[in-house]
Amino acid sequence: MKSIWHSTQLLSPYPSLPGSIRTEAAVIGGGLAGILTAYYLTRSGIQTTILEARRIGSGQTSGTTAKITAQHNLIYQKLITCFGEGDARMYASANQQAIKEYSRLIHSHSIDCDFREASACLYTRSAGDSLQQEYKAASRLGIPARLSTDTELPFPVRNALYFPHQAQFHPLKFLKAITKGLTIYENTPVLSVKGHQIHTSLGDVTARHIIFACHYPFLLWPGLYFARMYQSRSYCLSLAGIPSLQDMYLGIDPGGLSFRSAGNRLLLGGCSHRTGIIPDNPYQRLQNFVHKYYPTAKTVSHWSAQDCMPLDQVPYIGPFSFLEPDWYVITGFGKWGMTTSMVAAQLISRKICKKPVPWESVFTPRRIKLKASWKEAITHLSESSRGLALGLIHPDRRCSHMGCRLKWNPHECTWECPCHGSRFSHQGKLLSGPAQTSVSIPSK
Template sequence: MKSIWNQTCQIPGRNQLSGSLDTEIAVIGGGLAGILTAFYLTMEGKSTVVLEAKTIASGQTSKTTAKITSQHGLIYQKLLADYGETITRLYAKSNQQAIRDYEQLIISRSINCSFEKKSSFLYTTAQPDAIHLETMAARRAGIPAMEMTDTELPFSVKRAICFPDQASFHPLRFLEALSSTLTVFEHTPVISVKGHVLFTPHGRVTAKKIIFACHYPFPLIPGYYFLRMYQEQSYVVALNNASHLKNMYLGIDQDGLSLRSADSCLLLGGQGHRVGHPKPEPYDALVSSARQIFPHAHIVCQWSAQDCMTLDSLPFIGLYSRRTPDWYVATGFGKWGMTLSMVSARLLTNLICGHSSPYEPVYSPSRLHVRASSPRLATHMAVSVKTLAKGMGHGIMRCPHMGCRLTWNSAESTWDCPCHGSRFDRLGHLITGPAQTSCHCHKLIP
């Protein structure tokens, strides 16, 4: 279903690639990460083309809740415990800088995208100690976090943490303006990449540098991203006639809610789960929360989106692998891709232009933080092996990516891959990767 962003902004279409071309930089994917990266590279004078499988921002970016914040759940206590103070401070600094970068870019280019400065809150109705720990951790990371027990929410909370000077915007209006000066080919899926050549059904592109900003990088080897990430899906309902919230909120408890106002709507999100492991009736659960909190509200529209989760909670931004010196990647945003797309754009531009960046070791895809990732690695491997084994002998239900058995998501009427998160409509047409092709099997209709 269309999100409120899609309903209120139609980005003009672009031509598909026709024939072959040479360029300095090719960016695969025209979502927020790809367009921002292409923009900064173009500003540096690099000839850059974006190859987009569908249309600009038709992926997860069109279904986000678009909070621009460095408050990424209970991230800072986790980063401090797993990596120590230096990495944690750099993570905070890069995301705080990203908010300022948006503001500067939007003001300097007069982009009309409902950009608003506001505070961001984590709240709890059950775990005040977790909020207190996060406040302490965020302060150690350099963020002027404040703790409180009163908020503007129409229900009481036990404790909340506030990050000042965060923001929200209309992501598609932003991308419409930013992409207008870029060379983008739509309806041009990259099917494979060999060395410096990208192959599409409409021609090939030869590039000195290649950036995978396609949400989930599709080459299996090198990089092995399929071993290092899974995907999580979450649901959003847009409400009319609910309270207007000045600030943005995220509950840290089980089934905690995400809340932010966008023009006359209030966006209520939640019910997250690993793709392929659906919760029963996620929209009904959100609507029931909405009815309790905002009894006079009615639903304008509802949608879901998914994002890549790394096993150690840090995204992968940098060189794709040690074996591919001219390939780069931006992925694994853990549902915080607004600031992290900006971090990616600035970091990748620096790397490609030969400048150093203090953030390189934080996000390097070659890092190996065994302590942080090993418990989630064990779970991820167990799920993948189980569903891979289940897929064997059941030809009609397998994901074309790696053969995992698909599961039915009745809330969305989709077939979903529990291993890596590819999704297909009820007829087996590809909705989102890492799979590159549809399931050509009419027996998929349940």
Template sequence: MENKYTEKSKSIWSMTTHLPPRNPLPGDLTVEAAVIGAGMAGILTAYLLQKQGIDVIVLEADQVASGQTKNTTAKITSQHGIIYQDLIKKLGKQKARTYALANEAAIRAYGEIIGEEKIECGFERLPSYLYTREPSMVVRLEQEAQAASALGIPAHFTQIHGLPFDTMGAVCFEGQAQFHPLAFLKHLSQKVTVYEGTRVLKVKKHMIWTDHGTVNAKHVVFASHYPFVNLPGMFFARQHQDRSYVLCLDHPDQLDGMFYSEDKDGLSLRWTHGALLLGGNSHRTGKNRTGGEYQRLKQAAKQYYPDSRIVARWSAQDCMPHDDIPFIGRYSVFRPFWYVATGFKKWGMTSSMLSAMIIRDQICGLQNPYARLFCPQRFHVRASLPSLLADMGESAISLTKGAFHLPLRAADLKEGHGGIIRIGFKRYACYKDEKGVLHKTSARCPHLGCELEWNPAEKTWDCPCHGSRFDYDGRLIDNPAQKGNAF
């Protein structure tokens, strides 16, 4: 195959699709609905609202799909790891069935839109396999297959072939899908009004303040991955963020499905037009002090695909709700005209469509059979408590770390490494580059004040509490923080 890629920290989707730029907000506007965030969830929501006759705009701080959407592996699936047997146990069979049917409906909706709009985006229906290489996991997968099938998903336990390593078995989810997300959004975003380069600074009731003017909107939709308004809603206390890593290999042999491992250090695989996506090494944002995530993936690529070459690499960030169910719907009982889409775990494509469907129906006064389960005001005690306690502990440790953790001296920091350093009476997050130059920024996240952790895999400062990320000069990379971390 002729190579048209070069390895860089940029997704294969961004390397193969150019989205035309849009103008910023031209000034003050009044609209019926305003969507904050032009990723998959935001564009889909605006598109579905517009089809219902709603006057809607999308406000984007950067460019369309410049956030997490461009870094997805773009699997559209109701196969979300081992989840259905746990949902049945913790929430009951009825709610578990609602979750299953909602995600199946989202898959069908993608096919309907792509067919109606005639979008060329590599959309294809394929089985999705949840596999294991561990004998001890086989029973769990067999139980997951039984649970998913009982809830109405065409799923069964099977043996799989075609991977370069042995497996002990897998759950096959039939009729799932994959596509090129930016090719899809390139077409769909042309159908709606998007203002790029327009950062939202503040939202109060129906008024949105941006760096290019104000927007008065009857309905406000927060589709910015992680909600940046802390109160009401308190989403910062109800989810944390995880990171995962992907290599793209030039690989001409097509896989007959999508593959996701339930094992601790397992690999995720999918094929797309001469390229193989090899993913894994997930961890909580801010909790990978030793790094090496890309190196471990490179070792796996060398072992299993020795004739392939790495042509791209990238990472993604996911919001992880305590009860494993996304938050979709009204932001708060105190803001019934605000709506939110967050907490997608690692299944952002399916959840984005589901969010658009639910929020469209709520704004238009239509009944939606899935809205109650995904309601942001819910609290499933049994399902949420373990993760809630873990997140509270992580926040307590990070907020008090300055009192108990002794920082390095600048002289002790090695070149090419980062660490918390005391200079005078203050603590700084510092990175010493290969030339010995010290890059200083605040040790505290501007979001809620947690101490940052060095991410050696990407040379960034990450917040272990809520997932904000900054480069080593303090420039903002990922929210919920709304500003950089310079001191």
């Protein structure tokens, strides 16, 4: 089913690549990250071309809950411990600046995208001091924050951590406004990249700078991004008949839910899982919650989406690999890509324009943070090895990316790869990467 954003905003179509061309910068992927990057590059006078495999805004950006916030679940305590206070401060300031830049851009261009200020709030229903620790970490880094037990939620909480002056918007209304004047080719999947040559079935693009903003980089080498990220899927309901919430909420306990209002709808999200490791009845579990706490609510639509989860929790934004100095990557948003797409767009465009880049070190893809990532790395290695081994034993239903055995998700009627999160329709048609080609599914 279409997300609330898709059903309330159509984006104009763009042509496909007309044949081989030259451009100063090429952005692969027309989601929020790619379009914002192209926007800032174009404004800096760099001739930029966006190559989009399908339609712009049709990827994970259309399935988001679109909170614009520097509150990224529990992160600041971990960043201070594993990255150091300097990098943690940089992460906070990059994201806080990004919220201000959204506000400046939207107000200065009078963009009608339902943007409004709201507080972001993490809540817990359990005992434990995680939120106190996060509050202390945030305060130490200069993030305005407060603890409370008052929320607008329909159940009592043990504690709630508020970051004021965050925001929310309609991502596709925003995209519609900022794509005006950009050079965009849709239905133009990039098949391979070598040096400054981008190969598509419609022609080749020669570019001085190449930015991979295609959600999950499809190349195995260089970069080895497949070894550094997995994907996680979440489910959303749009509900009518509930009074609007002023603020935006996320539960930190296992099974915690996400809440925000969009006009007269409440967006309820949750039931996250590693893509390809399928849980029981995610939509039904969300519905059970609605029946219990919002008995008069009506479900208007439902959808799901997924994002790339870096093992150390910080996105990869910067040079793709030391082997390819003119390639850049934007990936691994960990379900916080609204704010960090803005961080990425500013970082990459400043880097290409040879301007000082204030937050480079925390996001650099060259980092290795074992303390922050070793637990997730063990899980990723074991899930990937299992998926690969099963793919070798049962050669039917293998993912076209690396050959892992696909799992059936009955809630979405899709085949999913538990290793790297590629998805295919019930007939094997590619829905999202890193795989680049469809698979053949033998009939039962």
